[in-house]
Amino acid sequence: MSYLRATRVLCWLLGIAVLVSVVHYVDNYVNYDDYPVPGPDAAVPAPSARLVAIGWFVFTAFGAAGLLLWFRRHITSAAVALTGYSVSGLIGLAHYTVAGATDMVWWRQLHVVADIVCGAAVLGFALWAAKHAGVLIPPGAKQPPARPSS
Template identity: 60%
Template sequence: MVETRAPLRGTRTILGVVAAAVVVSVVHYVDNYVNYADYPVPGPDASVPAPSDTVVGLAWFVFTAAGAWGVWNLLRGRVVPAVVGLAFYSVSGLIGIGHYTVPGALDMPLWRQAHVVADIALGVTILVLAARLFVQNRARARA
């Protein structure tokens, strides 16, 4: 049986950041899917091709499900699965860095830049919070 504990310190912060990330990711991923042709893509010589619009659309569901699973475990005090789910979910935002690896990304409209950058920043924040949760749990286990 998996041991459950009371929610850990910082849980409310993590929940708030994840909630903000979900809202921003909806805007970003819907825009990316619906306006796929408006986003810059790598050239034909690129080592990594651009994902299709279908992959972009489906990715949101995969990442968000992982985030929900991480939150579910966090609320049950199951730190390691929570950290895994949250860290995986953080990639939903971090992957936005890919937009800036191709020419023309800085030419996107300011409103698009804003949600892409916000998604990246929230991805970084979730990854940092997940790492902090992991470190706190290790320290707590040693005490």
């Protein structure tokens, strides 16, 4: 796949992932009490509604950084940032470690699962990009200047 085609795939993938995450995180924040929470003896306590909201901004910053690095053709660094962003969706798996998660209404299940799928897709893209970084930057492409060695 060429850099231009991969760029189109990445833009679509991130666009969809961000939209899905907005729906999921807003619902999780606004309807926080409707989500099942771990019991008092759980190894990891449920994050607060505030932490859920802050988390969305932190994860999305990783996605934005990944896209910026991609456009600057820092493919490996972009892949690392995109991997960080993928956690935004993959963390949705935690919902299903709590009793009662499968009892949530169907539309909530839909956006939680869609967010997980988007996270997996972004992670897959990031791993693919890291593996093919050398091919995605053509030899004649503008590269950042090399740092002089001391």
